[in-house]
Amino acid sequence: AKSNGKARFEVFDNALHEETIKLLTMETEFRHALARQEFELHYQPIVDVNNGETISLEALLRWKHPTRGYIPPLEFIPLAEENGLIVDLGWWVLEEACRQLSLFQKRFPKQNPLSMSVNISAKQFSQADLSGKLAALLGQSDIIPGTLELEITESVIMDQGAAAIGRLEELKDLGVKLYVDDFGTGYSSLSYLHRFPIDILKIDRSFIREIDATGGHAEIVRAIVGLGRNLGMALIAEGVETEAQLAVIRTLGCQFAQGYLYSRPLPAADIEAYIATKG
Numbered sequence: 568a569k570s571n572g573k574a575r576f577e578v579f580d581n582a583l584h585e586e587t588i589k590l591l592t593m594e595t596e597f598r599h600a601l602a603r604q605e606f607e608l609h610y611q612p613i614v615d616v617n618n619g620e621t622i623s624l625e626a627l628l629r630w631k632h633p634t635r636g637y638i639p640p641l642e643f644i645p646l647a648e649e650n651g652l653i654v655d656l657g658w659w660v661l662e663e664a665c666r667q668l669s670l671f672q673k674r675f676p677k678q679n680p681l682s683m684s685v686n687i688s689a690k691q692f693s694q695a696d697l698s699g700k701l702a703a704l705l706g707q708s709d710i711i712p713g714t715l716e717l718e719i720t721e722s723v724i725m726d727q728g729a730a731a732i733g734r735l736e737e738l739k740d741l742g743v744k745l746y747v748d749d750f751g752t753g754y755s756s757l758s759y760l761h762r763f764p765i766d767i768l769k770i771d772r773s774f775i776r777e778i779d780a781t782g783g784h785a786e787i788v789r790a791i792v793g794l795g796r797n798l799g800m801a802l803i804a805e806g807v808e809t810e811a812q813l814a815v816i817r818t819l820g821c822q823f824a825q826g827y828l829y830s831r832p833l834p835a836a837d838i839e840a841y842i843a844t845k846g
């Protein structure tokens with residue numbers, strides 16, 4: 568039994584060792600990935616549920632690893648947050664999103680111009696010169712004013728408390744629209760929400776997933792829609808996968824939706840084809 572125990576320990580130890588090596592390799596490769604231009608943005612439509620029109624695109628980051636293929640963001644973003652590389656990466660994302668948005672806007676001139684939303688990490692949101700750098704970036708870009716949107720998670724905003732208000736106001740002054748991402752999952756102080764200059768709440772996917780089942784999710788979504796409306800904010804339902812879910816959110820008065828029902832996040836060329844056929 569004793570030797571058995573030792574053998575088990577060695578197996579465990581080796582596994583741990585392998586994990587460490589994997590992480591270190593990933594970290595080194597990750598540091599080179601920006602220079603080697605291995606990152607890509609994919610785009611997912613945000614749609615008006617009443618007429619099916621694409622009003623905006625969410626830019627979602629992908630790492631196209633030379634040997635391992637596409638690595639999803641949840642496998643490397645936490646690492647990038649930890650080692651601080653998320654800030655450089657975040658600026659690359661913003662630049663690339665503006666470049667691509669300008670191309671989309673020229674290809675699809677619309678009365679309501681297409682916008683694009685970009686996810687902002689906690690580190691980037693708390694960067695002292697965030698609005699200054701963003702102003703410079705917007706100055707160099709030729710996107711239609713008012714069409715860049717930033718998605719900041721509920722928990723990142725709440726973590727900063729009252730300091731977040733000033734930051735958000737600086738961003739608003741640049742003509743940027745602000746989304747609260749994953750709304751309903753953080754520990755929002757609802758008494759605070761009206762003090763934030765927020766344009767749109769994105770209702771977290773976890774509420775939409777079970778919205779057509781019993782268990783109160785539809786009531787929660789109804790309450791969030793009511794709250795948003797009373798505060799003058801628009802609403803997007805995230806992760807809409809079925810016609811049944813779409814029917815419920817439509818009934819509840821949520822105007823915008825995003826999810827696999829419409830489209831998965833796709834490379835620029837494929838999303839152009841989507842907009843060309845679906846509008």
Ligand code: C2E
Pocket residue numbers: 611626627628639640641644657660686687688718748749805806807808825826827828832
């Ligand atoms: P998120 O911002 O909540 O993005 C939505 C995620 O839900 C995306 O996953 C999207 O592919 C997925 N999704 C969309 N519709 C559906 C659906 O109908 N069903 C299901 N099951 N999933 C759906 P993705 O692309 O893997 O991104 C995961 C997270 O990684 C994002 O969550 C965001 O937190 C982070 N992320 C992605 N790109 C960036 C970025 O450029 N910067 C930062 N800081 N974070 C990013």
Ligand code: CA
Pocket residue numbers: 625686718748
């Ligand atoms: Ca998001």
Ligand code: CA
Pocket residue numbers: 748749769771805
């Ligand atoms: Ca989200």
Ligand code: CA
Pocket residue numbers: 749
């Ligand atoms: Ca999320």
